[in-house]
Amino acid sequence: MEVISLGAGVQSTTLFLMAGHGEIGPKPAFAVFADTGWEPKKVYRHLNWLRTKADEFGIPIIETQKSNIRDDLLAAIETDVKFADTIRFANIPFFVKNKDGTVSIMKRQCTKEYKIEQIVREIRHQLGYRPRQRVKEQVTEWIGISADEIQRIKPSRVPWITHRWPLVELGMSRGGCYSWLQRHGYPIPPKSSCIGCPFHDDRLWLEMKRDDPESWKEAVFIDYEIRKLKRFRGQVFLHRSCLPLDQVDLNENQLDLFDDGFLNECEGMCGV
Known part of the structure; x- marks a missing residue:
């Protein structure tokens, strides 16, 4: 299973849209947005716009949240x-x-508890597993890190999840993401944080x-x-x-x- 970790910022938005255009494959089963409940309103507006593209591409966006x-x-x-x-x-x-x-x-513990753990929990749920039940499938999680932020790359700590960084594979920088979005007439996303x-x-x-x-x-x-x-x-x-x-x-x-x-x-x- 291929899954996108969707932060709704510039890089993960570009990653999601490129997958929808068939420029990166195989086609993901879904994208997961882990909501901390404390993003600016413009991020949530952008996420709502992405949902319209999700329907068009056939790549559902699933939201998950620990709490606010x-x-x-x-x-x-x-x-x-x-x-x-x-x-x-x-x-x-x-x-x-x-x-x-x-x-x-x-x-720092917030990223782990409000983002990483919630995404893993939701993937388990989508696979049909109960808490603490052993996962038998192997999942590839796409993460929107660009080539100019390669120092952020970290391997997965979950044995049944493998991280993948398609933008790095393509040598695509954050500036390259802006260019791709502009060429396709898409809005520039706000920074998601x-x-x-x-x-x-x-x-x-x-x-x-x-x-x-x-x-x-x-x-x-x-x-x-x-x-x-x-x-x-x-x-x-x-x-x-x-x-x-x-x-x-x-x-x-x-x-x-x-x-x-x-x-x-x-x-x-x-x-x-």
């Missing part, structure tokens, strides 16, 4: 504040300003502030809320400067000094 990562985070904050207790939630890679002034980054992902570079934060004020307001709100968490020794922030997000100088002239943190994102499941 934002709601889980706010529940953890409320428990810390009101009950002086802690409940577990998957770590988001917040930046931590320690008491000695040093800055560290939290271990959680609104409050600390891996946003300054360019993306600035674009959000200018073009998506609703998401920006949401990110600023969460940035202040997370500093109520008492379980950490230092203060946590969404921005690598360890300043409140609405106080960060997002000077356009400085943007090229920062790397896109998504290039270091585990398993290549976000931002594609």
Whole structure:
């Protein structure tokens, strides 16, 4: 079975559409979108457009979700504040300003729990297996990593799933994906990532502030809320400067000094 891991960003959208055009084969049985519940509205609008193409191509898009990562985070904050207790939630890679002034980054668990594990669970379900039942089939999972992001490639940790990176096979960069979409008259997808992902570079934060004020307001709100968490020794922030997000100088002239943190994102499941 061939399956597409669909993030609904530029690369995985191109991958999905190329499969629909028959430019990459064999034809996938379906595509899986693991929803964290915290994507910008424009990502969900784009996903709805992709569903119209799914019907045309005969490649169903299946959505799966563990829970809403934002709601889980706010529940953890409320428990810390009101009950002086802690409940577990998957770590988001917040930046931590320690008491000695040093800055560290939290271990990342969100991609694994809200993306990777949910996709595996859904594939098992589509194959007709119950939890903990041994899978006998072999599945090839297509992941939308492009040739210029080859450092994101990771092998599958699930023995019955083999990862495949068709865009890398074709030597196709992110820019090549843009060109392919434009040649075929398709819209350019937004970047698929959680609104409050600390891996946003300054360019993306600035674009959000200018073009998506609703998401920006949401990110600023969460940035202040997370500093109520008492379980950490230092203060946590969404921005690598360890300043409140609405106080960060997002000077356009400085943007090229920062790397896109998504290039270091585990398993290549976000931002594609």
